[in-house]
Amino acid sequence: MALHAEQRQHIETLIRLGEGRDAEPFGYRDVIQRSWQRCLGEYRLDPGRPRPVRVLTQQALRDHQESVDELLHVARAGVDRLFGQVAQLGYVLLLTDRRGITVAFRGHGEQDRALRRAGLYLGADWDERYAGTCAVGTCLHDGQAITCHQSEHFDATHIALTCTAAPITDPQGRVMAVLDISALQSPRSQESQTFALALVNLYARMIEDAYFLHRYRDCLILRYDTAREFVHLNGRGLIAIEEDGSVIAANHGGRALIDEHLRRWPPWSADWRPGATQLFDAELGDLLGIPGSGEDQIRAFRARANDTTCFVTLLEPRGRPPAARAAREEAPTPVPALDRLAADDPAMHRVLKLARRLRHEDVSVLISGETGTGKEVLARALHDSGKRADKPFVAVNCAAIPESLIESELFGYLPGAFTGGRAKGMRGLIQQADGGTLFLDEIGDMPLPLQTRLLRVLAEREVMPLGAETPVRVDIRVVTATHRDMTELIAAGRFREDLYYRLNGAQLRLPALRERADRHHVIRCVHAALQEQRGQVWHLRADAVSALLAYSWPGNVRQLKNAIAFAMATAERDEITLHDLPEECQAGAAPSLLVTTPTPLAPEPAASEDGQALLELLQRSAWNVSRVARELGVSRPTVYRRMRRHGLVAPNHQPAS
Template sequence: MNTAQAQRAQTQRDHVATILRSLDHPDGSEDAVIERSWRRCIDRFGLDPAAPSPPRYVPDRTLREHQDQADALIQVARAGVEQLYRQVTPLDYVVLLTDARGIAVQFLGSRDAQREHQRTGLYLGSDWSEEHAGTCAVGTCIQERVPLTCHHSDHFSAHHIRLTCTAAPIFDPDGQLLAVLDISAYQSPESKASQTFALQVVKHYARMIEDAYFLKRYSGYHLVCLDRSREFVQINRRYLIAIEEDGTLVAANTAGRKLLRHHELPLPGPGEARPFRAWNIQDLLDAEIDDILDSQHYGDDRVRAFHTHRHHELHFATLIEPQRRRPASGQGRPHDASLAPLESLADDDPAMRDTLTRAARLRNEPINILVVGETGTGKERMARALHESSRRCDKPFVAINCAAMPESLIESELFGYEPGSFTGARSKGMKGLIAQADGGTLFLDEIGDMPLQLQTRLLRVLAEQEVLPVGASRPLKVDLRVVAATHRDLRGLIDLGRFREDLFYRLNGASLRLPPLRERADQDYLIRRLFEDLQAERGGQRVRLRGDAMSALLAYPWPGNIRELHNALRYALATCEGDEVVVGDLPEECTSGHLAHPAAQSPQGSAGTAPRPRRGEDPLQEALRRQRWNISAVARELGLSRPTIYRRMKRLGIVPPHQQDIP
């Protein structure tokens, strides 16, 4: 035994002695929460602090069941988990989100330390319940229902004394434990006080996730937001209370339940059967229900002040009104069914809603429209929606990609030609695309790539509303609505002499700008809508998009915008097995980013410790060996698709051995 090993063994013996001494002769020197946990580990769970305790991973199928049950939370928690990870990753922390039973259903950590994560148990699918892991931040948080730090020798098992772990509980609107948010690190100062800030950060993000879950679950109700500060009530939203139209209490977040109990409204505790709806918001606030519901429309800041009945405390209130789908006919403002094609393009993204509002006003106006946006942002879809929502909807929509059409053919294709106009022309001539759009909409995609000489002819068409086919002596009158689109800077092209300024002003009667997908607030809506559209197109068995896949999709920056998203979803539907798309079914580039989840499955196929890798062996080769070169099993283990496994094997030069060579 070398010096380091001897020192480590002595540290473990000292740790065990400290635990036993503390339990035999409690002197109050240890944290009471930690001491209670140590006693549970021995008296209730029969654990031995000196016994080896390698990490326990649940089987793949069990992990999927836990993720399915936590699916709604995983989707809501995604943004908070990733923001927290960005805060703590410079300090080499990992982030775990576990369910109420201590199973890690979401994980973020450095890919460079993946083996260390797996070896220590800080990885997806690990079981951190006190029953198996002993005293630890997650398991003890589950037992005690309070935020805490488990630092170095606070851990029961000597296997974990290098770690510092900080966790905070997340409660559902009924007060039941829903999940635990944890950050952990392998290296940290000896003093437990060094983790004070870590505890505050984790508590903050746990509360953010908890409140976001509450807001989503009760989005169909009036939500009363209260705070003791007028300046922060719109931002902080400390107390959240969901009410019916008549003021009946429906639910409250953790802080809101404490507030109600403080003012002597005996609400049901976790698991209790007393009805929450036995009380009204007017039992808390000295106000009429109409005053509360009118808070959203009161004053410049939409905040009203109310006193509580008991204790006469001043609280400032604002209201979040129920989320309802756009008004149907006869409800609220008149609903124009013709706007449906435009309305379907976005949900609640502010930039897109502004663009669609202007598009709705322009759809029947006799002016040309220029749609601007990055490649793949849906410019043609916008043009089609404008056409389908206009009075021209029963006339042709003709789309022309100015960048894809061969320059030698573009003139004849656009303007048509008379019989015998040139060698190879059809005997009866051809009606050009512009003439085919007569009465309807002509969509000119990538207009910035149109050759200069054709820009001149197009300008004449727009100015005179007539087209002269090749070889013809008399022009044809056309009734056109032109929608052009480009990802280029047309004003820059004008300065370079590559685009006509007069054509620009003809096309740019009004402009509509489409934001890139990475900047849109309604990505969730777009993903689900495209996913449903693709399923309807494919037919057959219905497939669901699981939370881990949705999290990866929402985390990806989408350089190819909606077009890339469309392709990724089509790929996932083609490669998924069973009735759900998981993160491993997505294209590799969607899951390989720094913040992407490293796997959708646990690092092994059954409970127990992962087999020790061979020295210098690639993780893929290790998995292939462990699964006896069963590609499907390896794909499930690593959370990747089978085509991705084959591509990586080819890139790394990994060749399957003959069956007799398999160990």
């Protein structure tokens, strides 16, 4: 076989490497150099004597094909689709078994002779031990996707080829096949094959998942993804389970989750593997009951291994749904007051699950969470769903009542107890809550002297009004809330530790809105509630929903309510678009300097700092709104919304008669 100059130079490079004269050939990747070293040292391949293409006989090929018959059946659609995408670019497609034998091939008839000569053909052997460094053989050895581009091949007769391969693994993680696309000619740059690597990897995973679903079609399968929209379409994780939750097998994504879990919690025995309820923060009934859990049959759970939110669905075998049905039959009794507070956010699910257990108990509850997360809403739902629902729910904001009045407001007073009081005295808020629930919001702001009196009330279930000599018995359940770190307040001496433990019989931690997986549900609920409150319908357009989902919500649900109320107040039609939202929501960033957090029900006075700045701009521009909009870099409707918010009206404006 006559060799051209480039091939001879390639052979010389390999000979120098084999003789130790060139320890690290310049410009070649480590993965390629390691393969070359195997070819020279372990396989004893002679670079000066290129091997002829090895193609199996028809009978030997059939034996290899029969050994992977099930995979070939499942992979056919993926093979055809991938070839359809790369054929016009000059690529052919090979699917090999775990020994590197090409068991499926898609090519170009007009190139038949050249492809046969290059070994890109059905029955060709691409094992690294025979063919040397190549995409298929090196992929089989390393178990990783790789591009072997031109002179990276070991055999000099292959250096015109570019080949990209990815492994297809069985449910136990063992390589059972390799998917490869190759071309006889390609650009010199290896970077030109970046797209090929991504594409082959994608289709290898698709074939692998199709094989997994076929192999375990008679089992329960958990399918999950970190994006809800992709779960049914192409969920990255597949885990086959028994009806008791034990894991049978997993695909590439599922095995990665299991491995991450085992790294975090090392196994206590060599053969131990975590069950489904250990992988996800869920009970078995939660997982088996997914098919009846909502319109899209998807639920969100926290992955214990990495604390990320995973959206999970359950694939049930045909003709055998008893596990899911049993789980649905054993589902907890609905509690509407609590159920409507969340959809399937894992953190909220835990909170509401505990709240259901506590709703009929008299144990004190401390609700914690950032400002605006809905602590009072949860407290009221806890009251409305419990045995005290027909009794008073009295809410007290400890941060809003002046310190000089909070004692009289809470404990009440008798006639003449102090100057300025009501002539007939007043029942305090604690007494008003008798039989029901006393909700103390922002408990961390309660003055220390008052904490002592509250501790006595909780201990003795008696209240002493100002000016009274005899205590009054009260039957109350106390629910408190705070956005502060109570342990820091205790350490700083600003909150009594004994009172804290009295109040913290159970703690419910509300997640921030930005952390919730059910933000879309929250948006829909807030939107619906505001429409009902105002007696008018506003359609929430998709671009507005996308912006609301993307925003970080530092003010949480309270800020979301203000944002949607603002849009309702300023929208020119009965449809809310992106441009009707407050500017900070449109940008998905921090509020601009000219806009404060909107309060649509009470417009800011024109004399505010922001309103004054806008007024000066308008006056300098002779009330030319277009000019002001250009200067601020916003749209004209935005300027008009700001004007309405600050009560600014052009001097020549004529009100409608």
